[in-house]
Amino acid sequence: MSQLTIVFISLSGNTLSFVKRLSDYLAFQNITTRQINIKELDHQTFPVEEPFVAILPTYLEGGNGVDTGDVEILTNPLDDFIASHDNYRNCFGIIGSGNRNFNNQYCLTAKQYSKRFGFPMLGDFELRGTISDIERLAAIILEAQANFSK
Numbered sequence: 001m002s003q004l005t006i007v008f009i010s011l012s013g014n015t016l017s018f019v020k021r022l023s024d025y026l027a028f029q030n031i032t033t034r035q036i037n038i039k040e041l042d043h044q045t046f047p048v049e050e051p052f053v054a055i056l057p058t059y060l061e062g063g064n065g066v067d068t069g070d071v072e073i074l075t076n077p078l079d080d081f082i083a084s085h086d087n088y089r090n091c092f093g094i095i096g097s098g099n100r101n102f103n104n105q106y107c108l109t110a111k112q113y114s115k116r117f118g119f120p121m122l123g124d125f126e127l128r129g130t131i132s133d134i135e136r137l138a139a140i141i142l143e144a145q146a147n148f149s150k
């Protein structure tokens with residue numbers, strides 16, 4: 001039995017739904033998940049000792065995401081959690097969730113984290129994600145976890 005740790009934030013429930021369904025899918029492959037939901041932590045941070053994947057929606061206020069308006073408004077607690085205790089060193093990749101209606105801003109915050117912290121952007125999905133998103137991203141996550149070395 002192997003294990004996957006998922007660090008995520010979800011404000012309106014889409015990412016939480018994806019994480020739950022991803023975990024159910026992995027359970028069929030005898031993989032257990034440890035889910036760290038940043039929204040439940042009330043700004044607490046702690047070290048995550050094992051490698052983990054991060055999953056993050058984008059919430060930007062206005063603008064076009066290129067030269068204006070890429071101000072992140074709601075998901076900063078995940079940023080703080082990943083930055084604290086050098087947790088970013090155990091993050092083997094990030095997945096963005098968003099809505100393609102936002103065009104250039106689609107999943108922009110996950111892309112920005114990837115650049116800033118230096119871990120790879122492993123993929124993205126819209127809203128709650130489809131079953132094919134879960135199958136596709138599960139394979140990518142497990143491969144990245146297997147190949148990760150600090």
Ligand SMILES: Cc1cc2nc3c(=O)[nH]c(=O)nc-3n(C[C@H](O)[C@H](O)[C@H](O)COP(=O)(O)O)c2cc1C
Pocket residue numbers: 009010011012013014015016057058059060061097098099100102105106107108126127128
């Ligand atoms: C105020 C607001 C701003 C948003 N901005 C973006 C954005 O800039 N880019 C994007 O891809 N999605 C954007 N979204 C869509 C959310 O990222 C998407 O609905 C996501 O699934 C929400 O995840 P959650 O339900 O787990 O919080 C925005 C949604 C809201 C309500």
